[in-house]
Amino acid sequence: MREHREAAGLSLELCAAKLGYDPSALSRFENAKRAVPPDVPEKLDVLFNTGRLFTVMYRMIKHDVHPGRYRLSMEYEDVAIQIAEYAGQVMPGLLQTPDYARSLLRAGRPDATDDELSDLVAARMGRQAILARDVPPIYSAVLDEAVLCRPVGSHAIMRDQLARILPLCDGARTTIRVLPFEHGEHPLLGGLLVLLTLPDGKVGAWVEGSNHGQMLEHPDLVRERQRAYDRVSAYSLPTGQSADLIKTAMERYAA
Numbered sequence: 739m740r741e742h743r744e745a746a747g748l749s750l751e752l753c754a755a756k757l758g759y760d761p762s763a764l765s766r767f768e769n770a771k772r773a774v775p776p777d778v779p780e781k782l783d784v785l786f787n788t789g790r791l792f793t794v795m796y797r798m799i800k801h802d803v804h805p806g807r808y809r810l811s812m813e814y815e816d817v818a819i820q821i822a823e824y825a826g827q828v829m830p831g832l833l834q835t836p837d838y839a840r841s842l843l844r845a846g847r848p849d850a851t852d853d854e855l856s857d858l859v860a861a862r863m864g865r866q867a868i869l870a871r872d873v874p875p876i877y878s879a880v881l882d883e884a885v886l887c888r889p890v891g892s893h894a895i896m897r898d899q900l901a902r903i904l905p906l907c908d909g910a911r912t913t914i915r916v917l918p919f920e921h922g923e924h925p926l927l928g929g930l931l932v933l934l935t936l937p938d939g940k941v942g943a944w945v946e947g948s949n950h951g952q953m954l955e956h957p958d959l960v961r962e963r964q965r966a967y968d969r970v971s972a973y974s975l976p977t978g979q980s981a982d983l984i985k986t987a988m989e990r991y992a993a
Contacts, residue, residue: 779793814934
């Protein structure tokens with residue numbers, strides 16, 4: 739909330755006035771010292787022209803059984819100057835197309851309504867705004883080859899998804915590399931790891947399995963994950979060969 743307010747050039751007092759709240763109350767919202775009232779997220783989306791980002795995030799946090807855990811990872815992601823992640827099964831959320839995201843979410847939540855799925859997709863797409871900033875974080879990803887080979891949604895959805903990441907393989911501030919099947923076992927097999935570096939140099943590690951996720955902040959635990967990521971990164975193909983492998987996968991989905 740504070741980052742969007744400052745990016746808009748609004749003082750605490752002016753922003754509070756536009757939202758219809760006292761500046762002291764807004765300060766407590768920003769510092770997580772007071773629960774955000776249900777009318778505030780929609781007002782924030784209008785004020786900052788963020789679509790439904792705040793509205794959807796509010797709904798997700800309100801209904802999450804572990805809101806603090808996910809809130810912390812989102813706070814890290816929102817201010818990170820460098821993001822490095824390994825994905826072993828599916829495309830990372832920051833790289834997903836809307837159709838790919840919807841297909842995944844529907845598989846995980848078969849009883850969700852279309853509106854609920856739309857909210858979840860909107861929240862995921864809203865996160866991707868960090869990569870479109872004037873000065874985005876340096877982003878690197880290692881994708882297991884399984885991410886390219888497992889069809890999600892349909893062949894058309896997969897073609898669009900792979901086309902989305904292809905120009906990011908060797909971008910100005912993005913790098914995507916593929917870990918080929920030929921390598922075999924490795925320390926991150928089957929999971930998800932995201933390393934988030936903050937402006938002060940602190941690094942947090944988000945680790946996730948099929949049904950759980952955890953934000954690690956203790957330096958020893960983070961260093962252990964950093965070493966695992968470095969090993970997996972070393973096993974991965976160079977960006978050019980990774981791009982060729984992605985193109986080959988796209989051709990298979992064109993059949």
